[in-house]
Amino acid sequence: MTSSVPSRVRVQDKAPIAFLGGVTATAAIQPLVAPELVFDSRGVSIFYGAKQALAGVDLGIRRGQITALIGPSGCGKTTFLRSLNRMNDSVPSFRIEGQILYHGHDLYGSSVDRVEVRRRIGMVFQKPNPFPKSIYDNVAWAPRNLGLRRGLDERVESALRGAALWDEVKDRLKDSALGLSGGQQQRLCIARAIAIEPDVLLLDEPASALDPIATGAIEDLMHSLKGRFTIVIVTHNMQQAARVADRTAFFSLETAGPKPVGALIEADETTKIFSEPRDPRTRDYVSGRFG
């Protein structure tokens, strides 16, 4: 009964071509080198107990790019993000259907170790959550515990530089991280995440608890991290998506079924989503008519 939704909200990255039908037509017009997909989500539905949070998401996330997930509250975008590094596994009633391929491997396959998943796919949360330790120890914590002790000082410095925080904290690395401002704490959390050189960074509304100046710093930081990491960011802030993301995926509540359920409405180049969205719901949202 809940599965009535997915087929219609299936979204193809190259939708116009795909609609012409057939693999051959698609292949003929595709660029010579297809963009490498880090994540390939195929018909992903997510349930919390009996409640379905997300239905039939098909979304490819490209290597080295910033992909923004936007949409109104409760549309499942954070749920989707957290399923990309299996952070939802700790929710007792969590259940996922469909497939998420990460570099071609099934992320929820039986031989997959979720600690290894998170080793490669880092995450930064909405609320800055530094450890109650020194600034240095926050960044050095994961490398130490993962056996990357050699060149630790250099690693910490380069992570802090990477997070555009080094100049502000280099003279007080031994001070408690809890003494930093909110924006600095969030950049510290990003430094902590990139210190183990993950493949992907998942950012869950990383700037929503910050003031505009700190938000600007985080956005600049994302631009500088682009290319080195594949970044997926959930944001409430459409302007933020427009400023930082190469591609944008718009999630919304699909109300056609018996119960409203989160769904992916449309995914495309950010400029296209904001200038010529295909779906009227996307147009309404990005033009500020709802949400």
Next chain:
Amino acid sequence: MSGQLIPDPTAPLTPSGNLRRRRIVSRAAEVAASAAAVAAIAVLVIVIWTVVARGAKAIDLDFIFTGYPTGVGPMLLGTIVIALVATAMAMPLGVLIALFLTEYAGARGTRLLKLTLDLLNGLPSIILGLFVFALLVDHKQQSAFSGALALAIIELPLIARGSQEVLQLVPKGLREASDALGVARWRSVLTVTLPTAIGGIVTATVLAVARAAGETAPLILTTSVFDPKAFSVNPFEALPNVPTWIYKLSEEGNPEGFTEAWGMSLLLVSFILFASLGARALLARSKRKLSS
């Protein structure tokens, strides 16, 4: 009907009907409750005052540092050894149980284990003493170790429940942060969760030690036949200890013995009071730190 309850809405707002009587009953209840509260404080004050008044004159350096008959040094030393051995057994186990409750157990396991710990906490200490007596002492010999084992069983639920309450205060964000860094759960526990909660765990342990230090019944069964002159730290023989010595002196009808018993009581009560108060202050501080 409602017209009778409020006869005239425009009448002055002074008590009407049976409100005066209800006010007197209410006041009486308030006075009784307050008096009960004062009585609780009074009991503590009177007990402490009695102990201080009768025990203070017994205490001097000789009393603390020499053996029988001039002092009670061996008993103090023995109690310290027994408490240390008991805590060395109970603390690691208690903290592991707390970690199981907060990190690994499901909802049903948590409920069951909490209930078990609370029941264990409610068992009379004489029963635990008897259990250890049957297990280690009967047909063998008394030892400080068997006394410590009984005290460890008393400390265990206190340490486990106290630690668990503090571990639960460790913010969820910290667990998520360490999970998201691809570090195995046990390493997160060792290097993030435990250090964050260590203040509260120490507090829970101190409170448990304070409780166990005065337990008498298990020690009478397990380590009461000793030489009050000999300073010893060997836990595999019966060690002199404060509670059983207080009990023994009180039983003998000798005035000097009474004074000595009061002196030891004063030492014991002071230790328990200071440990409890200090631990509580520490706990409040670490809870504030965790919830800020």
